[in-house]
Amino acid sequence: MKISTLSQLYEAKANNESIYKLRETGDAVEAKPEILVGMATCGIAAGAKKTIAALEKALKENGLTDVKVNSVGCIGSCYCEPTIQVNIPGQAPVYYGYVDEMAAGEIVKSHLVNGVVFDSKLLKIGFEKADKEKRDGKRQQRIALRNCGSVDPQNIMDYIAYRGYEALGKVLEEKDPEAVLEVIKKSGLRGRGGGGYPTGYKWHATAIQPGKEKYIICNADEGDPGAFMDRSILEGDPHSVLEAMAIGGYATGANKGFIYIRAEYPLAIERLKTAMAQAEELGLLGKNIFGSGFDFDIELRLGAGAFVCGEETALIHSAEGVRGEPTKKPPFPSVAGYKGKPTTVNNVETYANVPPIILNGADWFAGIGTEKSKGTKVFALVGKVNKVGLVEVPMGTTLREIIYDIGGGITGDKNFRAVQTGGPSGGVITVENLDTPIDYDSLKEIGSMMGSGGMIVMDESDCMVNIAKFYLGFTQEESCGKCTPCRIGTKRMYEILDKITKGEGEPEDLVKLDSLGQNIKLSALCGLGQTAPNPVLSTMKYFKEEYERHVFDHKCDTGSCKGMRVYRILEDKCIGCRACVKVCPVNCISMVQKPAHRIDQTLCTKCGACFAACKYDAIVIE
Amino acid sequence: MERSKLAKVKLPKEKLVELDAFIDSLEDKEGLLIHILHKAQEIFGYLSLEVQLYISKRLDIPAAKVFGVVSFYSYFTQEPRGKHTISMCMGTACFVKGSEQILETFCNELGVKSGETSKDGLFTIKDVRCIGACGLAPVAMIDDKVYGHLTVESVKEILDEYRKEEQNENQHSESVI
Ligand SMILES: Cc1cc2nc3c(=O)[nH]c(=O)nc-3n(C[C@H](O)[C@H](O)[C@H](O)COP(=O)(O)O)c2cc1C
Ligand code: FES
Numbered sequence: 150m151k152i153s154t155l156s157q158l159y160e161a162k163a164n165n166e167s168i169y170k171l172r173e174t175g176d177a178v179e180a181k182p183e184i185l186v187g188m189a190t191c192g193i194a195a196g197a198k199k200t201i202a203a204l205e206k207a208l209k210e211n212g213l214t215d216v217k218v219n220s221v222g223c224i225g226s227c228y229c230e231p232t233i234q235v236n237i238p239g240q241a242p243v244y245y246g247y248v249d250e251m252a253a254g255e256i257v258k259s260h261l262v263n264g265v266v267f268d269s270k271l272l273k274i275g276f277e278k279a280d281k282e283k284r285d286g287k288r289q290q291r292i293a294l295r296n297c298g299s300v301d302p303q304n305i306m307d308y309i310a311y312r313g314y315e316a317l318g319k320v321l322e323e324k325d326p327e328a329v330l331e332v333i334k335k336s337g338l339r340g341r342g343g344g345g346y347p348t349g350y351k352w353h354a355t356a357i358q359p360g361k362e363k364y365i366i367c368n369a370d371e372g373d374p375g376a377f378m379d380r381s382i383l384e385g386d387p388h389s390v391l392e393a394m395a396i397g398g399y400a401t402g403a404n405k406g407f408i409y410i411r412a413e414y415p416l417a418i419e420r421l422k423t424a425m426a427q428a429e430e431l432g433l434l435g436k437n438i439f440g441s442g443f444d445f446d447i448e449l450r451l452g453a454g455a456f457v458c459g460e461e462t463a464l465i466h467s468a469e470g471v472r473g474e475p476t477k478k479p480p481f482p483s484v485a486g487y488k489g490k491p492t493t494v495n496n497v498e499t500y501a502n503v504p505p506i507i508l509n510g511a512d513w514f515a516g517i518g519t520e521k522s523k524g525t526k527v528f529a530l531v532g533k534v535n536k537v538g539l540v541e542v543p544m545g546t547t548l549r550e551i552i553y554d555i556g557g558g559i560t561g562d563k564n565f566r567a568v569q570t571g572g573p574s575g576g577v578i579t580v581e582n583l584d585t586p587i588d589y590d591s592l593k594e595i596g597s598m599m600g601s602g603g604m605i606v607m608d609e610s611d612c613m614v615n616i617a618k619f620y621l622g623f624t625q626e627e628s629c630g631k632c633t634p635c636r637i638g639t640k641r642m643y644e645i646l647d648k649i650t651k652g653e654g655e656p657e658d659l660v661k662l663d664s665l666g667q668n669i670k671l672s673a674l675c676g677l678g679q680t681a682p683n684p685v686l687s688t689m690k691y692f693k694e695e696y697e698r699h700v701f702d703h704k705c706d707t708g709s710c711k712g713m714r715v716y717r718i719l720e721d722k723c724i725g726c727r728a729c730v731k732v733c734p735v736n737c738i739s740m741v742q743k744p745a746h747r748i749d750q751t752l753c754t755k756c757g758a759c760f761a762a763c764k765y766d767a768i769v770i771e
Numbered sequence: 772m773e774r775s776k777l778a779k780v781k782l783p784k785e786k787l788v789e790l791d792a793f794i795d796s797l798e799d800k801e802g803l804l805i806h807i808l809h810k811a812q813e814i815f816g817y818l819s820l821e822v823q824l825y826i827s828k829r830l831d832i833p834a835a836k837v838f839g840v841v842s843f844y845s846y847f848t849q850e851p852r853g854k855h856t857i858s859m860c861m862g863t864a865c866f867v868k869g870s871e872q873i874l875e876t877f878c879n880e881l882g883v884k885s886g887e888t889s890k891d892g893l894f895t896i897k898d899v900r901c902i903g904a905c906g907l908a909p910v911a912m913i914d915d916k917v918y919g920h921l922t923v924e925s926v927k928e929i930l931d932e933y934r935k936e937e938q939n940e941n942q943h944s945e946s947v948i
């Protein structure tokens with residue numbers, strides 16, 4: 150089958166309308182009941198395949214042969230995977246979490262056989278779907294993630310039922326690339342990959358370049374450790390990215406697109422390949438799309454584990470098959486990119502926003518968010534927070550709403566300490582800014598940045614100096630080595646931090662860190678080096694006393710800095726079993742006063758082996 | 772390695788045929804060097820100097836260029852690896868959830884340092900940056916399979932599973948002989 154006109158697309162959509170109705174409202178009496186299982190990387194790792202097998206077995210045992218079990222992407226509730234959605238015609242959809250094999254059997258029995266919702270595994274979700282009463286009432290709004298968890302990513306008809314490829318069809322029917330540029334400009338969409346550059350203006354810059362050979366690239370390198378929104382979109386809704394790239398290609402005059410994806414995402418790669426093949430088969434990618442005369446192809450290019458390749462000039466070099474080293478801008482890729490031709494580079498989430506903007510209009514999108522940051526942002530909420538997962542909220546939502554209302558607060562009985570946004574390029578946000586509405590500009594003002602959307606929540610037990618050292622270790626290792634400030638500067642900063650966390654810091658180290666940081670920011674070649682000092686500078690600003698305590702008193706109050714720990718044996722608890730003596734690599738434990746042992750602090754290397762070996766809780770860390 | 776020695780090392784024929792077929796199927800061969808290296812690593816397990824030289828000849832590009840690319844990207848390895856590769860995530864989300872201790876446990880259990888291969892040749896362990904399953908931190912990937920919410924205990928259990936599987940395979944192949 151081919152879809153070569155908009156009316157053929159509408160026909161295909163009408164034929165599959167019941168899929169949409171059943172999954173969104175349950176308002177599809179003629180449909181058959183179904184169970185959707187979240188089968189993204191997280192879901193599979195949590196045992197979703199076993200859940201599917203258990204569901205199928207239970208359905209068979211209960212004679213429910215017409216209930217289908219379908220795989221979908223992830224709804225973002227990583228904390229309670231595997232998750233499922235039960236859709237019964239005439240009833241609102243119901244979500245369940247923590248569905249292991251046992252729960253799968255019970256849900257089938259209770260919900261599908263007896264028609265009673267299985268309360269103990271019920272999952273309240275926070276976005277506009279499902280029954281109002283079963284909603285968590287909090288402010289999530291899904292635009293980029295709109296289809297994740299609702300459509301089967303391996304079935305293009307599901308996407309079409311959700312208005313897929315309609316935006317592309319409309320754009321190609323109207324045949325007015327400039328109008329597309331205008332809509333995207335007016336919507337206020339800004340790049341979600343970190344920089345926040347207005348997408349419409351970026352497209353415009355490529356569009357006005359002369360020449361016929363142009364390219365459009367999707368940056369799916371997602372290098373920020375602790376962020377996974379792009380993976381989730383690609384695994385759960387790959388077609389939305391393909392469709393948006395074709396729209397962008399048409400608007401900027403490119404007939405060829407590349408998706409640069411990191412090799413660490415095998416499932417996303419597989420799903421993209423399937424999606425591309427299906428789109429080509431229907432004629433929605435390839436030659437003469439929608440009979441408009443517009444040709445558009447997409448190719449995958451694999452990354453190979455280099456963080457700097459997320460930077461657009463480095464990415465382009467890597468896509469060309471050479472070492473992924475960045476080059477100076479200007480020229481910007483819009484002028485001279487892939488093979489020296491005008492090239493547009495956008496992030497996965499940026500693309501995922503494009504089809505809804507075309508369908509619902511610029512004003513709709515511009516009506517969401519803050520004055521200068523429109524729409525929503527997806528955040529990967531991870532670390533010491535109860536409901537770990539993906540959340541999508543309007544720009545301008547406060548951190549308190551995200552962490553406490555949506556994220557369910559801090560784990561255990563600890564207190565909130567800080568959140569790191571912007572990954573290795575960003576900084577910390579502390580208690581005093583919990584109520585700041587977050588958008589691109591407000592985050593910059595407080596010394597952090599939006600970044601790609603990773604949000605690492607930390608509690609009182611996390612040492613800020615240690616975290617800063619962690620990030621510097623990362624950037625120093627990932628520095629491509631081309632420019633001196635980044636290659637050597639970050640190494641020196643790392644060495645100073647290492648010294649401080651070992652308890653050997655001196656007061657002037659803090660001055661050195663600050664001046665090195667400022668200098669690297671000003672002189673590095675690309676964004677990696679220019680932002681690398683941020684985690685240090687930001688923690689030094691907000692947690693000055695903690696740095697001073699490390700440097701002046703040589704103490705780490707959280708006990709995270711191993712080098713400063715003092716291991717001591719409690720003489721009243723020690724029974725003299727010699728377990729610690731046997732494991733000590735430097736032989737610094739001896740029997741002093743029968744039966745108790747003692748550690749010679751002058752020799753101890755703080756390796757912690759004795760602490761792990763003691764079965765009587767007789768060794769403590771001070 | 773010296774030139775004279777290199778010439779003598781023979782790469783297995785059927786693997787070369789597979790690599791050749793892949794290279795022949797590509798249009799933009801030079802632009803797809805990274806793709807080709809991924810495939811070669813999949814076929815040979817690692818990118819030895821012989822494999823790199825072979826690719827440079829096939830694509831008619833300097834061997835230095837191939838080596839430059841291989842050494843730039845951390846995903847490529849020039850050393851043989853164990854039967855299973857354990858990729859321990861040292862990304863931020865995993866770091867704040869104690870991945871350092873998990874890595875230490877893996878290393879202690881295997882008696883190696885990160886980046887090395889266990890004596891029995893069964894496991895290579897390396898630390899990687901974020902595999903995108905941060906919601907399940909701390910996370911490790913063994914080959915393509917993701918293991919989440921790792922603890923000191925579960926690490927031992929997982930390794931035991933792989934070891935048991937290996938034992939069964941060995942017994943099976945012995946009884947076949
Ligand atoms: C060191 C570094 C790493 C980056 N990593 C990524 C990344 O992983 N994903 C991404 O989309 N953008 C990344 N960027 C930003 C890109 O250079 C580029 O601005 C972005 O892909 C543009 O897309 P957007 O306008 O849609 O955000 C990175 C930038 C730097 C300096
Ligand atoms: S930080 Fe470990 S999987 Fe992302």
